[in-house]
Amino acid sequence: MDLVIGPLDLAAHVDEALSVQALAFGLGPEEVAVRRQIVQRHMQYPGARALGATTARGHLVGFVYGMPNSRGHWWSTVVEPYLRAGRNEYWLDDSFVITELHVHPDHQNRGIGRRLITTITDAADEPRSILSAIDVESPARGLYHSLGYIDLARQVHFPSAAKPYAVMGAPLPLRRG
Numbered sequence: 180m181d182l183v184i185g186p187l188d189l190a191a192h193v194d195e196a197l198s199v200q201a202l203a204f205g206l207g208p209e210e211v212a213v214r215r216q217i218v219q220r221h222m223q224y225p226g227a228r229a230l231g232a233t234t235a236r237g238h239l240v241g242f243v244y245g246m247p248n249s250r251g252h253w254w255s256t257v258v259e260p261y262l263r264a265g266r267n268e269y270w271l272d273d274s275f276v277i278t279e280l281h282v283h284p285d286h287q288n289r290g291i292g293r294r295l296i297t298t299i300t301d302a303a304d305e306p307r308s309i310l311s312a313i314d315v316e317s318p319a320r321g322l323y324h325s326l327g328y329i330d331l332a333r334q335v336h337f338p339s340a341a342k343p344y345a346v347m348g349a350p351l352p353l354r355r356g
Contacts, residue, residue, distance in 0.1 A: 182240065184294050187231030189244055190222045196231070196242045196281075203281040221246065221278060230299050232282070232291045241282035243295040247305055248274040258311065258346050261332035270331055270348045275303035277310035280319075292322055297353050307350050311335065314345040323347050327354035 189196060197211050197218070206214070221227055221244065229244035248255055248271055255271050262268040277299070282291045300308050312320050314333050328347040335344045 181235050182232045182291065182294075183235075184230055184232050184291075184298050187229040187239075187242055187244075189229035189231075189242070190219060192231070192239060193218050195239045196229075199239060199242060199283045200279065200281040202284055203287075218244070218279075224249075224252075228299065228302075230295055232286075232295060240286040241280075241291045241295055243277065243280040243292075243299050245275055245277045245279075245299060245303075245308075245310075247303075248272070248276045248309065252276075254278075254311070257337055258332065258335055261335045262346060265332055267331040267348070270307065270309050270346075273305050274307050274309045274348070275300060275305040275351070277308060280310075288318070292319070293326070296322075296326065297355070300351050300353050303351055305351065307348055308353070309346065309348045311337075311344040311346050314343045320345070320347075323349075325354070 193215055197214055201211050224246050227246035229242060231239050232241035233239050250271055259268055259271060262270060277296060280292055280296055312323060326349060328349040330345050331348045332346040335346055337344060
């Protein structure tokens with residue numbers, strides 16, 4: 180299947196993107212409603228940008244978005260103590276945060292997530308990237324490790340999340356192959 184990876188007006192396509200995220204991440208309607216507000220707010224931050232993976236028919240099958248990190252952002256304030264404990268808090272400065280990366284389950288394991296994350300980080304001005312992922316061995320964490328991300332902190336507890344997360348970081352550009 181031919182896919183186009185390109186800029187995505189995430190604010191205009193938030194419902195389509197969140198339907199992909201809901202399937203990929205197992206979200207219910209209440210969580211989708213909360214995330215809709217979060218995405219709309221994030222896309223107003225300086226430097227925030229999104230990419231989509233669309234089929235020839237224009238169906239969105241994956242997306243990624245991120246922004247330059249700010250220590251004032253909610254995510255950054257939550258993870259900072261965990262990073263500080265491992266002397267990794269400097270990763271919060273001059274970093275591009277991958278906020279969300281999701282691929283529709285019917286399109287996973289085809290390199291779409293890899294293409295999305297490498298394309299968005301290739302355009303970053305920052306020298307490194309950080310992200311968080313559920314702290315279990317998973318295809319997503321396997322992808323991140325293959326791209327050069329390392330664990331900076333494990334067992335990070337976000338107030339609204341039932342499962343702990345790992346915070347990961349990688350120098351840019353990301354490793355290929």
